Amino acid sequence: MASRSNAQAKLNTVVEVIGECLDSEVCSIYLLREGMLELFATRGLAQEAVHVTRMGVGEGLVGTIAEKAGMLNLAEAAAHPDFSYRPETGEDKFHSFAGVPIVHRERAVGVLCVQHVEPRRYEEVEIEALQTVAMVLSELITNADLIDEDDARALSAAMSGPQQLSGLTLVKGLAIGAAVYHQPRVNIEHIVAEDTEAERSRVIHAFDKMREQIDRMANQAEFGVGGEHEEVLQTYRMFAYDEGWTRRINEAIDSGLTAEAAIERVQQRTRMRMRQIDDPLLADRMHDLEDLANRLLRIVSGQIGTAASLGLRSDAILIARNLGPAELLEYDRRKLKGVILEEGSLTSHVVIVARAMGVPVLGRVRSLRAMVREGDPLLLDADQGLAMVRPSAGAVEAFEARFARSRERQATYAALRDVAPVTRDGKRVTIMMNAGLREDMSNLSLTGADGVGLFRTEFQFLVSATLPARERQTRLYRDVLDAAGDKPVMFRTVDIGGDKTLPYLRHDDGEGEENPAMGWRALRVALEREGLLKVQARSLIEAAAGRTLNVMFPLVAEPWEFDAAKTVFDGQIQYLRGQKKTLPEAIRYGVMLEVPALAEQLDLLAPKISFLSLGTNDLTQFLFAADRSNPKLAERYDWLSPAILRFVRRVVRGVEGHKVDIGVCGEMGGRRLEALALMGLGIHRLSITPASVGPIKELVGMIDLAELQTAVSGWLDHPPADMRATMSEWATARGLPID
Structure with a gap:
C-alpha cells in the first residue's frame, strides 16, 4: 500500500502475494462498478477476463457474497446452488472456493476470493487472513476512487431491499423519517497501524474503561431488580471480560491494523457467524457482543456522544436497544418523529415520556440492528406494530396518503377545541x-x-x-x-x-x-x-x-x-x-x-x-x-x-x-x-x-x-x-x- 505504483498495480501485486501465502492457484478481486461486480485483478484466472467479467449482485458465488455481506468456504464450488460458471475465466479446473466481502462503511463494495484445484475447505486462520486483507483493501480502493458512494448505496439497496419489521406497540402513531442510531457507529478512517504497540495500549485502556462502565451500571439500583436488564448486564460482563475476544482483537492488531480496525475486523467475523445461527437465544447473545463492541469502538475512538449531542439534521426515527427518559428528552422534538427499540415494555417510564411527547414507539423488534442501517428511510406504523425499512415508492405513497387522512382527522378534532x-x-x-x-x-x-x-x-x-x-x-x-x-x-x-x-x-x-x-x-x-x-x-x-x-x-x-x-x-x-x-x-x-x-x-x-x-x-x-x-x-x-x-x-x-x-x-x-x-x-x-x-x-x-x-x-x-x-x-x- 505504501508503494508509489498505481492502484491497479497494487491490486495485481496483492493477488499474487495472497495466492502464494495461502498456496492457492487462484486469487481474485472483484470491485463494484456501475452497479456490477467487475473482475479487477486475478492470479490464476485468464488475464483476458480482467475488466471483462462482470456479474450482478446476487449472481454467482461472488454476487452472493456481496449481496449478503457474508463469507463462503466451499470444498466443491460447483455443488453450491448459486454457482455460476464463466467460461472466459478458465476456472473450470478449480474445485475449492473461499471468499469474503470487502466492506466500506458497512456496505460491501467488492469481494476477495481464492480458489484451489484440489477440493478442500480453507482453514479458519486462512479465512481470518482474508478478512484482514479485505479490510486493508477497502481503504486502498476507497482512497484510489475505485468505487463511488452511489455504487455502494445501490449495492446496499440491492443487498437488502424493502424489509418489514414487527414488534410490540408501545406508543401508537405514524411516522416517516431516516434511521438514526442513538449511539452512532464509528466510521473508521485509518486501518493500517503505524505503531502496533501504541494501538495495543489504546485497546487495553479502552477495555479498562469499558469494563469500569459495565461494572458501574451493574451496581446501579435500576439494574438490580432482576429480569431483562440483569440478564443483559450479566452477558455484558461475560463478554467484557472474555479473554478470547481480547486475544482476537490483539491478534488483529499484530497483523498491522489500528485499534479501531482490529475491533471492526473481529466484529465482521462475528456478524458473518450471526447470519448462520438459527438458535434465537444464541443470536441474541451475539447481538449483545455487537452492542458491546460498538461501545468499545466509541471509547477507543473518543466518539462517545449520542445522536442527541450531535443534533438531528432532518426528520428522524431513533434506533436503540433501550432508552431512559432523560436520554429521550435530549432530542429535538421537532425532528424526532418516532422510536424503535430492540427491548422496551409497555410500562417502562421512557414509554410514558414518549407518550407525553406524542412520539410513536415500537418495541421488542428482533434483529433490529442487523436489518437497519444508519440513514435508511423508515415508515413507522406503531398503530399496527410494524415498521418498513427501505420502503418501495408505492409503499411510501400509500403511507403518505394514510398520513394525510390522519392529519385531516386531526384538523377535525382541532375544530372541536x-x-x-x-x-x-x-x-x-x-x-x-x-x-x-x-x-x-x-x-x-x-x-x-x-x-x-x-x-x-x-x-x-x-x-x-x-x-x-x-x-x-x-x-x-x-x-x-x-x-x-x-x-x-x-x-x-x-x-x-x-x-x-x-x-x-x-x-x-x-x-x-x-x-x-x-x-x-x-x-x-x-x-x-x-x-x-x-x-x-x-x-x-x-x-x-x-x-x-x-x-x-x-x-x-x-x-x-x-x-x-x-x-x-x-x-x-x-x-x-x-x-x-x-x-x-x-x-x-x-x-x-x-x-x-x-x-x-x-x-x-x-x-x-x-x-x-x-x-x-x-x-x-x-x-x-x-x-x-x-x-x-x-x-x-x-x-x-x-x-x-x-x-x-x-x-x-x-x-x-x-x-x-x-x-x-x-x-x-x-x-x-x-x-x-x-x-x-x-x-x-x-x-x-x-x-x-x-x-x-x-x-x-x-x-x-x-x-x-x-x-x-x-x-x-x-x-x-x-x-x-x-x-x-x-x-x-x-x-x-x-x-
Missing part, C-alpha cells in the same frame, strides 16, 4: 388530559381539555440525577398551575419504585424484587421514606398558595394508607401556617384505585375523599394477575371483558350517595369503544392522552347517554359471548366512530 363535550341528551362529560412535564401544559389549550386529570409528578424525579430539591419541585408545580389558569390540575404524588426505579433511592437491603409492579412502590415508598412525601407535600402546598390544590395518592390498598398520607399534608399545612405562609384556598384529596382490595372498603374511604380515579392500566393487570410488560400477556385480556366492566360498575355503585367525583385515568378511557363502555357505566370524567381528547370529544357529541347506559347494563347482566363484537355492532349501527 372550544366545543364542550355534551351528549345528545344533554349530559356534560368532563374530558381531561394526562401530563407529566412542564412542556405538556401547552396541550391544554391546543386540545381544549377541561383540565389535567393526572399530572405524574414522578417525571421530574426520573429525569434527575439526584433527588429534586424542594425549590425545584415548587417551581415546577407553580408553573403547571399558572399554565392551567382556571382549569383544575390533579397532582398524583410521586409514583416511583417497581419498574420506575431511581439510582439515588435504593432498597434498604439492596435486593431486587421478583414482582416489582406489586412491590415497594408509589405510596408505599412515600410513607416509608416520609421525608420524600413531606418535601413534596410542602412544595405542592406552597405552589398552590391562594388556589385550589388537587392531590391524588397512588396505589392505595387500604383506607389507613390514605389517612397516613393525608396526615403528612396536614403536618405541612400546620408548619406553613405557623410560618405565616399563604395557604391554598382549598385542598381536595383523592386516590387512585388500582388495587382491587380498595373496592371492598369504599364505604370507609368515600366520606374522606373528594374524588376517585380508576387507574385502569395497573388495575387490569392486578385483576387478571397478568404482567402487562410481558408480551405474551399484553394483548391477552380485553378491557371490555365483563370482569373489568362489572368491577368498574361495582366501584361506581360503591360511591353512590357520597360527594365523590369518580373518573378514569388510563389508556382505557382514550379508546373510543372502551370510552363508550365507561360512560355507559356512569363514568363521566375521563383523563386521557392529549392525542385522544379530540376523538373522545367527537364521540361524546354523537351518543345518547340514556340509551347507552341501558344497553351496557343489559350486556353486563347477561354478557354476550363476545362483548367487543357486540359493542362494535351496536356502535356501527348508530354511526358512532370506533377505533
Whole structure:
C-alpha cells in the first residue's frame, strides 16, 4: 500500500502475494462498478477476463457474497446452488472456493476470493487472513476512487431491499423519517497501524474503561431488580471480560491494523457467524457482543456522544436497544418523529415520556440492528406494530396518503377545541388530559381539555440525577398551575419504585424484587421514606398558595394508607401556617384505585375523599394477575371483558350517595369503544392522552347517554359471548366512530 505504483498495480501485486501465502492457484478481486461486480485483478484466472467479467449482485458465488455481506468456504464450488460458471475465466479446473466481502462503511463494495484445484475447505486462520486483507483493501480502493458512494448505496439497496419489521406497540402513531442510531457507529478512517504497540495500549485502556462502565451500571439500583436488564448486564460482563475476544482483537492488531480496525475486523467475523445461527437465544447473545463492541469502538475512538449531542439534521426515527427518559428528552422534538427499540415494555417510564411527547414507539423488534442501517428511510406504523425499512415508492405513497387522512382527522378534532363535550341528551362529560412535564401544559389549550386529570409528578424525579430539591419541585408545580389558569390540575404524588426505579433511592437491603409492579412502590415508598412525601407535600402546598390544590395518592390498598398520607399534608399545612405562609384556598384529596382490595372498603374511604380515579392500566393487570410488560400477556385480556366492566360498575355503585367525583385515568378511557363502555357505566370524567381528547370529544357529541347506559347494563347482566363484537355492532349501527 505504501508503494508509489498505481492502484491497479497494487491490486495485481496483492493477488499474487495472497495466492502464494495461502498456496492457492487462484486469487481474485472483484470491485463494484456501475452497479456490477467487475473482475479487477486475478492470479490464476485468464488475464483476458480482467475488466471483462462482470456479474450482478446476487449472481454467482461472488454476487452472493456481496449481496449478503457474508463469507463462503466451499470444498466443491460447483455443488453450491448459486454457482455460476464463466467460461472466459478458465476456472473450470478449480474445485475449492473461499471468499469474503470487502466492506466500506458497512456496505460491501467488492469481494476477495481464492480458489484451489484440489477440493478442500480453507482453514479458519486462512479465512481470518482474508478478512484482514479485505479490510486493508477497502481503504486502498476507497482512497484510489475505485468505487463511488452511489455504487455502494445501490449495492446496499440491492443487498437488502424493502424489509418489514414487527414488534410490540408501545406508543401508537405514524411516522416517516431516516434511521438514526442513538449511539452512532464509528466510521473508521485509518486501518493500517503505524505503531502496533501504541494501538495495543489504546485497546487495553479502552477495555479498562469499558469494563469500569459495565461494572458501574451493574451496581446501579435500576439494574438490580432482576429480569431483562440483569440478564443483559450479566452477558455484558461475560463478554467484557472474555479473554478470547481480547486475544482476537490483539491478534488483529499484530497483523498491522489500528485499534479501531482490529475491533471492526473481529466484529465482521462475528456478524458473518450471526447470519448462520438459527438458535434465537444464541443470536441474541451475539447481538449483545455487537452492542458491546460498538461501545468499545466509541471509547477507543473518543466518539462517545449520542445522536442527541450531535443534533438531528432532518426528520428522524431513533434506533436503540433501550432508552431512559432523560436520554429521550435530549432530542429535538421537532425532528424526532418516532422510536424503535430492540427491548422496551409497555410500562417502562421512557414509554410514558414518549407518550407525553406524542412520539410513536415500537418495541421488542428482533434483529433490529442487523436489518437497519444508519440513514435508511423508515415508515413507522406503531398503530399496527410494524415498521418498513427501505420502503418501495408505492409503499411510501400509500403511507403518505394514510398520513394525510390522519392529519385531516386531526384538523377535525382541532375544530372541536372550544366545543364542550355534551351528549345528545344533554349530559356534560368532563374530558381531561394526562401530563407529566412542564412542556405538556401547552396541550391544554391546543386540545381544549377541561383540565389535567393526572399530572405524574414522578417525571421530574426520573429525569434527575439526584433527588429534586424542594425549590425545584415548587417551581415546577407553580408553573403547571399558572399554565392551567382556571382549569383544575390533579397532582398524583410521586409514583416511583417497581419498574420506575431511581439510582439515588435504593432498597434498604439492596435486593431486587421478583414482582416489582406489586412491590415497594408509589405510596408505599412515600410513607416509608416520609421525608420524600413531606418535601413534596410542602412544595405542592406552597405552589398552590391562594388556589385550589388537587392531590391524588397512588396505589392505595387500604383506607389507613390514605389517612397516613393525608396526615403528612396536614403536618405541612400546620408548619406553613405557623410560618405565616399563604395557604391554598382549598385542598381536595383523592386516590387512585388500582388495587382491587380498595373496592371492598369504599364505604370507609368515600366520606374522606373528594374524588376517585380508576387507574385502569395497573388495575387490569392486578385483576387478571397478568404482567402487562410481558408480551405474551399484553394483548391477552380485553378491557371490555365483563370482569373489568362489572368491577368498574361495582366501584361506581360503591360511591353512590357520597360527594365523590369518580373518573378514569388510563389508556382505557382514550379508546373510543372502551370510552363508550365507561360512560355507559356512569363514568363521566375521563383523563386521557392529549392525542385522544379530540376523538373522545367527537364521540361524546354523537351518543345518547340514556340509551347507552341501558344497553351496557343489559350486556353486563347477561354478557354476550363476545362483548367487543357486540359493542362494535351496536356502535356501527348508530354511526358512532370506533377505533
